[in-house]
Amino acid sequence: MPRAKSPAPNPVELQILHVLWEKGSATVREVHAVLSKRRKLAYTSVLSMLQFMEGKGLVSHEREGRAYRYRATRARRQTLRRLVGDIVKRGFSGSPTLLIQHLIEHENIPADELRRLRELIAEKEKGEGGNES
Numbered sequence: 205m206p207r208a209k210s211p212a213p214n215p216v217e218l219q220i221l222h223v224l225w226e227k228g229s230a231t232v233r234e235v236h237a238v239l240s241k242r243r244k245l246a247y248t249s250v251l252s253m254l255q256f257m258e259g260k261g262l263v264s265h266e267r268e269g270r271a272y273r274y275r276a277t278r279a280r281r282q283t284l285r286r287l288v289g290d291i292v293k294r295g296f297s298g299s300p301t302l303l304i305q306h307l308i309e310h311e312n313i314p315a316d317e318l319r320r321l322r323e324l325i326a327e328k329e330k331g332e333g334g335n336e337s
Contacts, residue, residue, distance in 0.1 A: 216253060219242075
């Protein structure tokens, strides 16, 4: 039985989405130029990925001269919320605390970022953080 298409982006698709979020929109050539700085990637591979991503509903395009200009269909915040939610659900039994505990224990988090986490927790406890959906 064929696997159902996942609306969640895979790691390469997420790299492409980061380019589109940063630029607002981009042609295949523009995406290829950015990604090629990090790893060797064929232009046709980027084109194929964007076409596949459009089929998944992750990007849309409009014609611009002879090229297509692609843009993400969802905001970065919405996509990342969904990805993190999936990680929490599948990897940490639905517990955000277990995720944060794992990160603190197993990742090298700089002191300034730990300080910022403490501030965010304090704000949330006071009710100042709100629910930024």
